[in-house]
Amino acid sequence: MKTSISAIINGKPVQSSVEPRTSLADLLREELRLTATHLGCEQGVCGACTVLVDGEPARACITLAVGIDGSDVRTLEGLDQDALMRVLKDAFHDKHGLQCGFCTPGMLISAWDLLRRKPHLGEAEIRIAISGNLCRCTGYQGIVRSIKAAGEKWAARTAPAQEQA
């Protein structure tokens, strides 16, 4: 029996009718063709499918699509114009934060959430914070450098605004 849901996905209202067993990841990829959200393990371990639900990171493979009724969902595609995501993508480019790219969307969203909450982090803290996102090719060195560089750039950019406030 299908259940109707309505949600805001990447800023646009979306209505759908889903089987209760459909994951948010499958709704995004199969129905909405938002394929930046990657599916690795499909059991909540690898972090490749991390998206934002109501502004907070969530694993789309273990979030049921029926559960997001009324929520605001943002995938990597929906952060295309976001200033912090731009800084992160540039840093991943400059510091070799990816090789095959499979983990990258989840890594970028986790890093986006991390830097939004805590821009000033050392390497050890970054490593702990991204421990829920598995990368099987970079060895994490480039990813950690990218997030650190993006954090420094983002902090420098937002610091004057904070002083004014």
Add this chain to the structure above:
Amino acid sequence: MKPAPFDYHRATSIDDAIAHLASGDAIVRPLAGGQSLVPMLNLRLAPVDKLVDLTRIAALRQTEERLDCIRYGALVTHAAFEDRRVPDASNGLMPFVGSQIAYRAVRTRGTIGGAIALADPAADWLTTIIALEAEIALAGPNGRRTMSGTDFATGPYMTAIGDAELIEAIIVPRRPNTERWGHYKVARKTGEYAESMAIALIDKALGKARLVVGATDGAPLVLERSSREIAAGNVGDSLAAVIRAELAESGRDFSPEKLLLHCTTAVRAVADSEKR
């Protein structure tokens, strides 16, 4: 999609959820944050005919401050503790525990009530609430009841929750501000389930102590004798020998390696309390 088909009901109130949970022979499970249940559905390890989604029940998200305790709704997330969006009565232990469960994308959705209801011996909250002498408020077809966390946990993945019963809230007594907590967890990887964990609550001013070891093969162990020794001022190798003996005599049939692991974890939790 990975799971086998199931029906779904979005509960509107606690009574509505209980009514839907009580449905004869069908396997009906309540869904809170889903961070353990949905992976188990994806792996087809947990059979289910129907899910009752609790997440829209506002009453389960409320936190209430009382004179001698704080009553946390079952759906308060780990991240809410981590970010201190809910009040704390544990001198910082609950925010700390909340901050190191799994990963942020799990903590934003996983709930304290869901974690306790599952009673995974290796999960963090069950050991924590038993250490804090918290009580569990349950609501079911026969009304409401409250029981201690120690009585609630009966074994690995086994609790006192009855048919169609739900955890409504976790009631944590306000701990004295003279109390110091210590925590130690052994995990293979950051965010992984614990191989062993221990929490020590030591109040030198009041001469009280409570030492609990979790991630054993059953419900968390309250080490009563070791706690009395800590309260009496026993330290070092002599205390370690008491902890080891109490664990060995707990009837849990620990292998020599596990005994050493749990003993070491407990000793380090006691030592950690000295740093705070």
